[in-house]
Amino acid sequence: MVVGASAAGLAAAETLRREGYEGTITLIGEEPHHPYDRPPLSKQILGGQWEADRVALRAPADLDALGLELRLGTAATGLDLAGRTVGLADGARVPYDGLVIATGVRPRRLPGDGGERAHVLRTLDDALALRDRLGPGRRLVVVGAGFLGAEAAAVARGLGMEVTLLEPAPVPLAPAVGEPVGRMLAEVHHDHGVALRTGVTVTEVADGGVRLADGTLVEADEVLVSIGSVPNTDWLEGSGLTVGDGLECDEYSAAAPGVYGAGDVARWHNPLFGTAMRIEHRTNATEQGMAVARNLLRPDERRPFAPVPYFWSDQYDLRIQAHGRLRGHEEIAVVEGALEERKFLAAYRCGDRVAGVLAVGMPPRTVRTWRQAVATRAAWRDAVGELVPEGA
Amino acid sequence: MRVEVDVPKCVASGQCVMIAPDVFDQREEDGIVVLLDEKPPAALHADVRESAVVCPAAAIRVVEE
Numbered sequence: 270m271v272v273g274a275s276a277a278g279l280a281a282a283e284t285l286r287r288e289g290y291e292g293t294i295t296l297i298g299e300e301p302h303h304p305y306d307r308p309p310l311s312k313q314i315l316g317g318q319w320e321a322d323r324v325a326l327r328a329p330a331d332l333d334a335l336g337l338e339l340r341l342g343t344a345a346t347g348l349d350l351a352g353r354t355v356g357l358a359d360g361a362r363v364p365y366d367g368l369v370i371a372t373g374v375r376p377r378r379l380p381g382d383g384g385e386r387a388h389v390l391r392t393l394d395d396a397l398a399l400r401d402r403l404g405p406g407r408r409l410v411v412v413g414a415g416f417l418g419a420e421a422a423a424v425a426r427g428l429g430m431e432v433t434l435l436e437p438a439p440v441p442l443a444p445a446v447g448e449p450v451g452r453m454l455a456e457v458h459h460d461h462g463v464a465l466r467t468g469v470t471v472t473e474v475a476d477g478g479v480r481l482a483d484g485t486l487v488e489a490d491e492v493l494v495s496i497g498s499v500p501n502t503d504w505l506e507g508s509g510l511t512v513g514d515g516l517e518c519d520e521y522s523a524a525a526p527g528v529y530g531a532g533d534v535a536r537w538h539n540p541l542f543g544t545a546m547r548i549e550h551r552t553n554a555t556e557q558g559m560a561v562a563r564n565l566l567r568p569d570e571r572r573p574f575a576p577v578p579y580f581w582s583d584q585y586d587l588r589i590q591a592h593g594r595l596r597g598h599e600e601i602a603v604v605e606g607a608l609e610e611r612k613f614l615a616a617y618r619c620g621d622r623v624a625g626v627l628a629v630g631m632p633p634r635t636v637r638t639w640r641q642a643v644a645t646r647a648a649w650r651d652a653v654g655e656l657v658p659e660g661a
Numbered sequence: 662m663r664v665e666v667d668v669p670k671c672v673a674s675g676q677c678v679m680i681a682p683d684v685f686d687q688r689e690e691d692g693i694v695v696l697l698d699e700k701p702p703a704a705l706h707a708d709v710r711e712s713a714v715v716c717p718a719a720a721i722r723v724v725e726e
């Protein structure tokens with residue numbers, strides 16, 4: 270059984286089938302939609318380039334061919350580990366032999382964000398609701414300048430809106446991509462006419478806009494709250510599984526015998542980096558879904574899940590791509606191109622190795638070569654040499 | 662097996678090229694996928710199916726014939 274019918278859950282179900290499992294595969298999803306893709310929501314869907322049917326993860330015929338027992342529009346509400354059953358919102362109790370938990374995350378909220386003008390952006394319905402309210406001359410305030418907020422700000426500017434981006438940190442995205450790259454992204458938004466205000470904390474969505482910690486009101490017609498997310502683990506409470514920042518899993522991505530976690534909800538030990546991580550990126554969701562399906566199918570040949578994480582983000586005409594682990598880096602060096610040209614590749618050092626790389630506008634071969642350095646745990650000294658660290 | 666790519670969906674991740682370099686490549690200027698072999702030989706089928714599942718944009722479709 271797979272709980273959560275999105276990127277990670279579908280990859281698990283598909284891999285189980287593709288690799289020879291012929292038994293029943295029940296795929297349970299809270300949303301009524303067939304599995305769909307989220308990254309386009311803050312890009313082509315919000316911008317109006319794509320209609321909703323473009324985001325389906327699989328063509329209907331391909332989904333049918335998997336022969337899944339699909340239970341959509343039904344949330345899992347409880348797990349009985351000893352009895353090996355999952356309880357559903359409609360009262361059913363469904364037995365399982367093996368379980369994949371792929372329930373993802375939901376947006377963090379702000380006080381007062383229940384009103385008409387307030388939005389979050391996680392589901393297709395969220396994206397369509399926000400899209401209907403975007404338009405030239407209207408004012409959008411985006412709370413939180415993470416990748417999601419920054420992408421939405423870029424799209425809204427493209428639609429001719431007045432956009433204000435509010436961020437509590439001094440440099441947006443600094444923990445995620447480092448200060449120099451964060452500063453460059455801030456400049457990009459500035460150049461495109463976004464009013465980026467850093468070092469401001471929003472306390473609530475209020476009548477007519479958002480309220481800052483100092484009491485002032487920033488006026489808005491629409492507000493997008495993009496201040497991070499919370500793992501969907503409530504339904505696991507009392508099950509005996511360990512839940513902290515997500516579902517705790519080991520290096521095989523197992524949470525208990527025969528129970529695995531995959532995707533945004535799962536925190537697991539990545540042996541390639543020797544540390545626990547929970548990753549909210551699209552590619553990881555698929556790769557982890559596939560890995561847990563294989564471990565479930567072949568308990569005697571289980572393999573640790575040791576990926577090089579990957580993400581991309583599109584802002585205006587820039588595509589940012591990153592491989593590896595950038596968080597917690599101790600040094601950044603621009604090793605190809607130049608930040609000022611907005612065409613560069615930066616390497617991130619952790620200890621004595623290249624832990625991650627981030628590229629903008631670089632040829633794919635160059636990016637793949639550097640990804641390889643991360644995958645093979647290349648020593649910083651050998652790969653980067655003695656370049657002067659940028660922004661150190 | 663026939664391979665289809667939905668080029669406008671591709672996000673230039675390069676995953677397919679890393680898994681099946683004889684079937685997929687990336688454009689030099691923007692990293693968008695290039696299909697090298699629409700009807701790959703049987704020896705590559707497993708890798709192509711893997712690419713289709715892994716592709717983070719769901720841009721690769723395998724039609725079994």
Ligand SMILES: Cc1cc2nc3c(=O)[nH]c(=O)nc-3n(C[C@H](O)[C@H](O)[C@H](O)COP(=O)(O)OP(=O)(O)OC[C@H]3O[C@@H](n4cnc5c(N)ncnc54)[C@H](O)[C@@H]3O)c2cc1C
Nearest residue numbers: 273275276277299307308344345372373532533549550551
């Ligand atoms: C707008 C947006 C843009 C993004 N852009 C990018 C990008 O450019 N690049 C990138 O790398 N990543 C991006 N991401 C992140 C990426 O989409 C996620 O990492 C990915 O969707 C994670 O997949 P998942 O299957 O783990 O979780 P989710 O996609 O969150 O799916 C979990 C599913 O489980 C369901 N569920 C939850 N609780 C229950 C329950 N109790 N019972 C049954 N079902 C339940 C949910 O309804 C949901 O459908 C973006 C995300 C968003 C929202």
Ligand code: SF4
Nearest residue numbers: 671672674675677716
């Ligand atoms: S894996 Fe998909 S998104 Fe990545 S380059 Fe290949 S087709 Fe494009």
